[in-house]
Amino acid sequence: MNQDIIKSQWKQLKGEVKQKWARLTDDDLTLIEGKRDVLEGKIQERYGLARDKAEAEVRDFEQRLRKH
Template sequence: MNQDIIKSQWKQLKGEVKQKWGKLTDDDLTLIEGKRDVLEGKLQERYGLAKDKAAAEIRDFEQRLPRH
């Protein structure tokens, strides 16, 4: 998914992100603001994931999103 699309739809996606990764706090979601690299870092921090695993989880999440 294009980074610009994630940023433009962030308000709508926050709920889905929170549902998928419940360890992310509201402050985390505010900090992320649709930035894929920040989301990746927060997943590493909160879930103890390796960088490549966090990136793979995000890719999987993005692929499951409805296309507009």
């Protein structure tokens, strides 16, 4: 998914992101503002994942979104 698309659709995607990664706070979601790298960092922080695992989770999430 293109970074511009994530940013432009961030308000709609926030609910799905919150559902997928429930440990992210509303403040986290506000800070992320559709920035993929910030999302990956917050997932790492909240879930204690390695960077490559967080990247893979976001990539899988994006692929699922493309299918819908």
